[in-house]
Amino acid sequence: MNYLVAVLPDRIQAEAAYLALEQEGISIDQVTILGRGYKSADEFGLIDPNEQAQKQSRLLLFWLVPFGFVSGLAFNLLTGLNAFPWAGEVGNALIGGLLGAVAGAMGSLFVGGGVGLAFGSGDALPYRNRLNAGKYLIVVQGNELVTRQATRVLRKFEPENIQGYADSGV
The missing domain is CATH 3.30.70.3450 (Alpha-Beta Plaits)
Incomplete structure (x- = not known):
């Protein structure tokens, strides 16, 4: 057609x-x-570009938040970084994981939303x-x-x- x-x-x-x-x-x-x-x-x-951006952002959120958590946790354990002495070794690892998850969420919102908005609509x-x-x-x-x-x-x-x-x- x-x-x-x-x-x-x-x-x-x-x-x-x-x-x-x-x-x-x-x-x-x-x-x-x-x-x-x-x-x-x-x-x-006709495709609504805002809808496409939200869809792309949600898809990336699903993958990047857990990946960010695991990456932040692994980074903290591998480097032995003790940024928060009051939290102890396990607490620092969990805080590193949470910060990695936040970074993953920000990436999904900025990259997923921006790319979906810019390229998801075509003409x-x-x-x-x-x-x-x-x-x-x-x-x-x-x-x-x-x-x-x-x-x-x-x-x-x-x-x-x-x-x-x-x-x-x-």
């Missing part, structure tokens, strides 16, 4: 493009308008930003012939951006 996404500045042009696609013989089941009064980004299924974030700015998206789904035909029709409306995607089926 191939996708074609065109960004149009207003509702009038989006509706005109929709009608032109319909007149060209492209099935209305293959064409979707996103914007105010039509489908939202969430209804269509969805720019499209969401355009929808938030009041623009409209025309999305055409179909085989390569349909998307080529739709590209030819949509170029007449001078969209801000027109981008094709091929679904890899993964």
Whole structure:
């Protein structure tokens, strides 16, 4: 399945493009308008980058906190570091483990959240930003012939951006 996404500045042009696609013989089941009064980004299924960042952060938290605890514990035992004399040998080892777990949690929040936010959304974030700015998206789904035909029709409306995607089926 191939996708074609065109960004149009207003509702009038989006509706005109929709009608032109319909007149060209492209099935209305293959064409979707996103914007105010039509489908939202969430209804269509555009990935929310904040959701992806939280998901990535939770996954890293699951692995890094225990690893940090064990690493902090091992470091303290191997070096014989006595940072807190009042805690004794076992207490220092546990404090080292807790500090390692805290470091793992911070790593998961900063790295997992930041990477998820920056790279987890692909092109969805720019499209969401355009929808938030009041623009409209025309999305055409179909085989390569349909998307080529739709590209030819949509170029007449001078969209801000027109981008094709091929679904890899993964």
